[in-house]
Amino acid sequence: MQRLMLATAVTALMAGAASAEEVKIGTLLGLTGPIESIAPNMFTAVDMAIKEANDSGHAANGWVFANLRADSTCIDSAAAISAAERLVTAEGVKGIIGADCSGVTRAVLTNVAIPNGIVMISPSATSPALTTDPDEGLFFRSVSSDAREGEVMADVLTDRGVTSIALTYSNSDYGKGQAEAIAAAFKAKGGTVTIEAAHDDGKADYSAEVAALAAAGGEILVVAGYVDQGGKGIIQAAVDTGAFDVFGLPGGMFGDSLTEAIGPALEGSYGQHPASDAEGYPIYMDLAAAFEPAFDGSTNFAPQAYDAAALMILAMQAAGSTDPAVYKEKILEVANGPADGSGVKINPGEIGKALELIAAGTAIDYEGATGVTMLEGGDATGRYREYEIKDGKWETVQYR
Incomplete structure (x- = not known):
């Protein structure tokens, strides 16, 4: 009987693993180039948000998120476009966190994201031109202009x-x-x-x-x-x-x-x-300190990278879909909550809670590490x- 119970448990575990759908998210930041000293912590902040979502087990449809890293170089548009194309066409990512610097971000948006219908959420591209660039509703940023x-x-x-x-x-x-x-x-x-x-x-x-x-x-x-x-x-x-x-x-x-x-x-x-004095920032810093000894969560744009990843994941949950054409419509909804202020405030460490609330039909208002509020064009107030x-x-x- 004990052997039968063990076999049943193993079978159930294997069935659960088999039913899990891997959802790839690309993170496109400057591992080389003029911001190479801050990009590693931005990558790690994305990892932290993704692990939080996966550990909760509350993502729809058995989704398990994976972070695929790529080098934008920050300044070489051709290299950034090539890296983004690989993420989209070869790796099959469902969205891109990035890019980082404004020039390569604009190049990737025009040459990769729009032609392929891929959502981008940048934690650090701050050029005012990105507010008015054509983007077909695919571009957002967790940092202000x-x-x-x-x-x-x-x-x-x-x-x-x-x-x-x-x-x-x-x-x-x-x-x-x-x-x-x-x-x-x-x-x-x-x-x-x-x-x-x-x-x-x-x-x-x-x-x-x-x-x-x-x-x-x-x-x-x-x-x-x-x-x-x-x-x-x-x-x-x-x-x-x-x-x-x-x-x-x-x-x-x-x-x-x-x-x-x-x-x-x-x-x-x-x-x-760009920084944060939001209620959730100290919580984020405590989580960062516990996540990885070498991770400094306070470095430039790392909190915004955590928030960008969280927003993408929560929008997918709200849409019930990893299709960028569908979940792009939910990003402002999860970032700002209902106009009457009834959305449940979500701080760092509560991505799993947010996934569960969304699944239950409860509106959320993602505050995150930086007190996220987004304008209609996809800019953060900051x-x-x-x-x-x-x-x-x-x-x-x-x-x-």
Whole structure:
């Protein structure tokens, strides 16, 4: 009898395993390139959300989610398109978390996602152009547009009494959009932008660019660049020549690799990056600490990556389908909940609870790690952490 019961249990287990349907989700981020120091934690944040969903056992139709990683390079559109095509055509992913940097995101959206009807949710592509780009309802982001960050940067500068800045930006979709937003907002507040100059990533020497910036003058140098590429090079050249001693650092420049590379010369520099003071953020950080010893959940865009993965999974559950044409219609629904506020608030660690509620026909309002609220076009409203570098650390000033 005991052997029969054991055999029955094994048979049931095998039947359950056989009935499970693997749902592949692609994560397309810059393992190489100008944000390579922050991408690993973004990947891990997606893993954390997927494991949470799988461990709950509440996904519809026996779905088991899998994260397939690919390298966007952040800056090489051809490489990003090739990686995305492989995810879609060879691997059969049902959606893409990413891409990361704005230029490659726009390229993948146009050349891969739209032709193949694939949903993309980016945790970090912030170009304002993505708000108005044609997307057939397939593109969303869990981070806010640089149009909003430009206003925040202008507020940070003027609140500190700054009246003139020199502005340099990465010669990329991200850099151009960020610089335009900062310049417009700062000028609207009465500030003066002495120069707006692009810099190319990947150069060994930025002395000529810094000489032009110094000649134009300005109380501080605002660097709308990449933390592991040209932005860092510009700052190093400015420090080496004594051209500037205080730097304004928007989101793409936030990362420990910068303070480690530049050292004490960054003392007193400041800026902001997309971050969260949501109720669920401390919960997310506790989960991150327990998930993997090497995982730093606080790094730039990691919380947004967790939220992006959760939104995709919950939208599939709400649609009862992994077909992007179907579940894309549910992303705003699970992100915002009913207009009357009756949706059950979902914090980090509650993805399984959310799956169960959806299955029971109960509306949810996904708050997640960043207090997610989405606008009609698929943009997140977002919050920003203002910081200042003190003793080599990125110290919080306030949230805006």
